[in-house]
Amino acid sequence: MNHDAALAFYQQFYADLTLYVVPEVGEEKAAPIAKAAAPQPAQAPTPAPATPVPPTPLAAAPVPPPATPLVAAPTPPVSRPAASVPPVTPLISRPPVTVPSSAPTPPPAPPVTRIAPPAAPAPPQRTAPPLTQTPFSTLGSNARGIVILVRLDAVKFQRLPRHVFLNNVLKAIGQIVEDTVLINVESHLPVALSTLRTKLEAKQIIGFGKNLLDVAVHKTQLYEPVILVGDAAYLPAAELDVIEEDQGRKKLLWNAMKRMFL
Template sequence: MDTAATLAFFQNFYTDAALYVVPEPVASPTEATSPALTAAPAAVAAAAAATTRVLDQLPSSGNLPQPGGAAAGSKPTPLVPPVTLPPVPVAAVVSPAPLATPVATPPPAPEAPRQATTLTLAQLPAAAAAPAGRVQPTPTQSPVAHIPFSTLGSNANGLLILVRLPAEEFRKLPRNVFLNNLLKAIRLIVEDVVLVNVEHPTYPVALCSLRQHLAARQFLAFGKNLLDVAVYTTQPYEPVLLFGDTAFLSASEISMLEYDAGRKKQLWQAVQRMFMA
């Protein structure tokens, strides 16, 4: 007889009945004489004898009695109802979408060439007459027509900016921050102007020499004695008209203007009178 199987069955069948008693720990000498503790071994022995008689009367493991008086041949009722798990959905196999045919992107249209901005001159006063005893050059004749100059830029009809700088510094002038900010304030960029470097340390360049190559009639000079027809007839930061058709404005050197707030303010007021009044 399979004692383990039989004991497991009765443990399930007699859920509330204790089939054996766990012996209590050994009592102390003072508790050994207690009547309740003295009767405990007799109770344990009686329970063990009753368990032995029940086990002897059980049939073999193949014909265990079924709970609730069921027949020996019937299928035992499970103690725990079976749990039916829901079917696991199988992910549908999705075929990959066909690759889209690449659409040819048309090349960007070429940008239209930027039109040069022509500044509208304000009503400027005429330049003063040359002092007595001074020979004033004309737009067609000048004693300094031989003075050399170099240029940067190709807008022959744009604003001319006159400077007197070493050759190395002149080549860096288009990247000058102050000059670019000034041009931006009057809605221009470096490409809209022509930079002219007077290569003589003292004498000015002749207007007649400039007009052989450049048709511009607006001049902004950063320094002294840069244009022959304006040497004796102009004042710094005072825009004037030379010979009725040439606007001219003289200011300090760019190296001085960059770090002088007072001169910057004077220049800006003069530029407003020349182009924005």
């Protein structure tokens, strides 16, 4: 290949580069000519510094106008063809049925009689026995008209004449157990005063307990002597065993007995 032709080819292929070719022997004199004849690549002009462009303010986007509400167009009435109604065939009229006046009138229905169920028998009313029937037992005589009422079991009542505290109480007023009548009420009901008077003479009555004499149940207070019907004096007190264990009750009983006997 020719040296100059090769140089021109590569100069066109590498436009921006300068090629150097080693000259062959015998061509050393022609090399300067080829180099001189080779065109020099044109140098690109140096670009001028770019002038800064101020930023352009963004224009506000136009606001779209409000949408106009759609108004529904009135729907035209739909005309429908009138349905053909078949003609009505008149019914055959029949003459009214006449009921003869001579027909028998049915008899009236018999009245319904309602039988009330028998009334339940009233429960028997429980009546308390009269106080004149209240059972009681006695011990002793009634020489001086002193009656002592108690409510004890049968065994304790049989030992009552030997009761030490009772004998001391009677001794304080100048009496003894043998001159009194001891009455044991054998029911939760009180004994009747009228019953006591039919069987013995009662002038002074001492009740050691509650609910012992009928006329003194709601009208007396403990250790307060009262005058009953028929000028009989009555002194209510607590039970003998209760008074014996309490010094305060002993004083109340002694003061009441002094007012009643002394």
